[in-house]
Amino acid sequence: DEVPVDDLHDAVNQGLAQVESMLELERRLFAEGLTVDRGTSAHLHSRMVAGSEQQQNTALNAARILAASTRLKNKLNWSADEARRALPLLSLDNTLLKNSCPESITCPPADSIKYRIIDGSCNNQARPDWGKANTPFQRALNDAYADGVFEPRESSGPTPLKSPRFISTSFIKLGATTANDFTLMLMTWGQFITHDITKASSFTSADGKTPQCCNVTSGQPLNPEYLHPFCLPIDIPADDSFYQQYGQTCMTFVRTQVGADYSCSLGHAEQLNGITHWLDGSMIYGSSSSELDSLRLGRGGELKNSTSNGMELLPVRPSCSDATCYYAGDVRAQENPQLATVHTLMMREHNRIARALSQLNPLWSDEVIFQETRRIVIAQLQHITYTEYLPAMLGEQAMRDYKLTPAAVGTYAQYDAATAGDPSVWNEFAAAVFRVGHSQVQGNLVLYDSNDVAVQDQTFTLSNYFFDASKLSEPGFIDNAIRGLTKQMPLAINPEYTSQLTNYLFKGTKAYGMDLVALNVQRGREHGIPDYNTVRVFCGLPKATNFEDLANEIDQTTIDSLKTAYESVDDIDLYIGCLAESSRPVNGSLLGPTGLCIVARQFAVTKNNDRFFYDVGNQPGSLIIGQLDEIRKTSLARILCDNNNGDVNTMQPKAFRAPVATSNNERQQCSLIPSMNLTLWKDPKATPSKASMVLPSILAISFSALLLI
Numbered sequence: 001d002e003v004p005v006d007d008l009h010d011a012v013n014q015g016l017a018q019v020e021s022m023l024e025l026e027r028r029l030f031a032e033g034l035t036v037d038r039g040t041s042a043h044l045h046s047r048m049v050a051g052s053e054q055q056q057n058t059a060l061n062a063a064r065i066l067a068a069s070t071r072l073k074n075k076l077n078w079s080a081d082e083a084r085r086a087l088p089l090l091s092l093d094n095t096l097l098k099n100s101c102p103e104s105i106t107c108p109p110a111d112s113i114k115y116r117i118i119d120g121s122c123n124n125q126a127r128p129d130w131g132k133a134n135t136p137f138q139r140a141l142n143d144a145y146a147d148g149v150f151e152p153r154e155s156s157g158p159t160p161l162k163s164p165r166f167i168s169t170s171f172i173k174l175g176a177t178t179a180n181d182f183t184l185m186l187m188t189w190g191q192f193i194t195h196d197i198t199k200a201s202s203f204t205s206a207d208g209k210t211p212q213c214c215n216v217t218s219g220q221p222l223n224p225e226y227l228h229p230f231c232l233p234i235d236i237p238a239d240d241s242f243y244q245q246y247g248q249t250c251m252t253f254v255r256t257q258v259g260a261d262y263s264c265s266l267g268h269a270e271q272l273n274g275i276t277h278w279l280d281g282s283m284i285y286g287s288s289s290s291e292l293d294s295l296r297l298g299r300g301g302e303l304k305n306s307t308s309n310g311m312e313l314l315p316v317r318p319s320c321s322d323a324t325c326y327y328a329g330d331v332r333a334q335e336n337p338q339l340a341t342v343h344t345l346m347m348r349e350h351n352r353i354a355r356a357l358s359q360l361n362p363l364w365s366d367e368v369i370f371q372e373t374r375r376i377v378i379a380q381l382q383h384i385t386y387t388e389y390l391p392a393m394l395g396e397q398a399m400r401d402y403k404l405t406p407a408a409v410g411t412y413a414q415y416d417a418a419t420a421g422d423p424s425v426w427n428e429f430a431a432a433v434f435r436v437g438h439s440q441v442q443g444n445l446v447l448y449d450s451n452d453v454a455v456q457d458q459t460f461t462l463s464n465y466f467f468d469a470s471k472l473s474e475p476g477f478i479d480n481a482i483r484g485l486t487k488q489m490p491l492a493i494n495p496e497y498t499s500q501l502t503n504y505l506f507k508g509t510k511a512y513g514m515d516l517v518a519l520n521v522q523r524g525r526e527h528g529i530p531d532y533n534t535v536r537v538f539c540g541l542p543k544a545t546n547f548e549d550l551a552n553e554i555d556q557t558t559i560d561s562l563k564t565a566y567e568s569v570d571d572i573d574l575y576i577g578c579l580a581e582s583s584r585p586v587n588g589s590l591l592g593p594t595g596l597c598i599v600a601r602q603f604a605v606t607k608n609n610d611r612f613f614y615d616v617g618n619q620p621g622s623l624i625i626g627q628l629d630e631i632r633k634t635s636l637a638r639i640l641c642d643n644n645n646g647d648v649n650t651m652q653p654k655a656f657r658a659p660v661a662t663s664n665n666e667r668q669q670c671s672l673i674p675s676m677n678l679t680l681w682k683d684p685k686a687t688p689s690k691a692s693m694v695l696p697s698i699l700a701i702s703f704s705a706l707l708l709i
């Protein structure tokens with residue numbers, strides 16, 4: 001039915017007013033000191049999920065649209081389903097919210113775009129916004145907001161869902177079962193590429209402050225009148241086996257910034273992805289031109305760096321004095337030292353290639369060398385992810401079933417802009433499923449010397465080094481960490497976690513930190529992610545009518561612990577369901593069927609809709625066949641060999657797999673590991689011809705002659 005125009009305008013006015021009062025309340029709360037303090041775990045967490053200034057503006061505009069959507073839904077007494085259906089049909093074009101909609105993007109002609117635009121826009125001319133930074137996630141399934149707009153998912157029955165911390169303590173076991181066929185690099189690469197494609201930022205004020213959602217002095221919940229509207233603190237049961245001793249019954253949690261899409265209509269909340277959705281090296285190069293400017297050296301196509309103890313390290317922020325001074329294309333680069341090591345190696349790889357291209361093509365400008373190098377590094381990143389990482393996570397069968405394997409010869413012929421779809425990251429993937437990788441995290445990091453012997457005094461505990469990459473400048477650290485990452489095993493993906501993540505996340509100098517499992521569960525609920533049973537059906541599995549129906553995919557012990565956490569089989573959080581499934585992984589994969597289906601389909605979406613994907617031919621940005629063949633020789637092992645501090649001379653060819661003879665993957669001399677031949681990038685047009693070299697010499701001679709006179 002038609003919605004009365006007056007009701008629409010009223011809702012718009014009320015939406016605008018509601019956000020104004022939110023800002024007013026925010027000023028009052030912040031004046032009373034209700035922001036997160038430096039040095040607390042909440043502060044480190046806010047660094048992990050910090051949004052840019054541009055993101056904050058976009059998010060506030062979207063909050064206005066959301067507030068109007070809720071007002072209208074309430075006014076017209078719509079059910080959640082009615083709201084879901086009707087709101088997106090209501091255009092804001094003729095309302096005061098028109099200015100809150102994103103402005104349309106104009107692209108240069110497709111033929112002229114040889115290199116990816118840094119913010120991810122204009123990959124597909126028909127939808128220039130697709131994949132751009134600061135655009136919303138998309139969803140594989142309908143949202144599961146309780147009100148069809150923004151209220152977190154609720155229980156399927158009369159009893160409310162249990163607190164995420166309760167779910168964590170009743171379902172997750174502390175343990176350290178390892179995945180013996182793999183290396184810890186599999187975990188770190190998973191985190192590295194996560195930071196290339198997805199970043200949900202918590203709501204932050206215009207001046208970059210994060211609301212505090214608990215009473216930090218007492219550790220108890222805040223009085224509701226002090227709660228910022230974007231706060232959604234996690235209840236900690238009073239008898240919690242860990243936090244009880246510290247008197248904590250509240251874990252701070254801020255909801256994610258929301259975004260508005262280009263349809264300029266009302267609708268449910270869709271969270272904002274602060275970085276480009278493409279697998280395009282944005283964690284190396286940034287997702288905006290200002291970020292890129294701050295990363296480029298401006299000479300020889302290189303990236304900025306710093307030097308310490310003779311080592312090339314990430315650049316250091318000016319006038320920074322704490323442990324978090326390095327920076328890269330993503331603010332999470334120093335979240336842990338191993339991740340910062342991989343960032344350092346990829347920065348070095350960029351500079352290594354830039355120097356080689358500059359030698360081959362002395363006449364190329366900084367810009368050309370930079371862009372050609374960036375294109376090669378992104379191609380390597382994609383190649384390693386699709387030929388080494390994903391086969392290890394998903395198995396060879398799934399690589400075939402989901403057509404994820406890039407072309408081994410020639411080019412991939414099927415890219416067509418007219419049929420390419422939306423490449424945006426799926427909310428279900430980012431807010432729930434891919435987070436199962438957290439289960440692979442080791443609590444103690446072991447480093448190995450050049451004899452592959454563990455260096456006892458370099459072994460460290462993760463929670464002492466969150467957002468502290470100071471170790472990277474210690475002599476020997478990077479090379480020993482490379483050997484550690486390619487020798488130490490990750491934990492298996494299963495319901496066992498290290499307490500470093502479940503009790504000590506971002507603890508800093510305190511005795512306790514946050515619980516990442518609880519954060520993940522709360523995040524899934526507040527993003528309106530559907531429950532596990534619903535997603536099972538989307539993935540082709542039968543709907544379970546009771547817990548025992550899960551027995552084909554989940555082992556009995558794990559089903560029993562699901563029963564302690566949930567009243568109904570329809571309540572299971574997607575992230576927890578996928579962890580539970582990995583107790584019975586699909587043959588050849590580390591994931592159960594639902595987790596595998598979502599991860600595989602996400603990576604298909606990311607690859608197939610990307611005009612610049614490295615094996616796509618016949619596009620202005622395509623690599624020529626000879627170059628593509630060189631990219632195919634690349635491997636993570638080669639990158640580790642090429643960019644260490646000089647002490648890593650051997651490496652197993654498959655760096656994500658254990659260095660053992662039984663799988664024909666022993667460490668071998670680096671010289672035996674194939675490498676790219678960069679002469680394929682020698683530009684015949686750009687080589688100084690004899691004539692062009694004669695001219696400058698004549699000029700130089702004449703100039704000296706003039707000086708002599």
Ligand code: HEM
Pocket residue numbers: 045048049187188189190191194198199200201335336429430431434435436437438440441516519520523
């Ligand atoms: C030491 C290692 C790691 C730590 C400390 C860590 C920590 C975190 C934290 C604090 C968040 C934000 C939680 C929230 O408030 O919602 C997060 C998000 C996430 N993590 Fe990790 N993580 C690690 C490794 C990994 C790995 C190995 C993977 C996957 C293989 C992964 C995948 C994700 C994903 C997909 C997100 C959501 C990102 C977004 O959309 O913003 N993480 N992680």
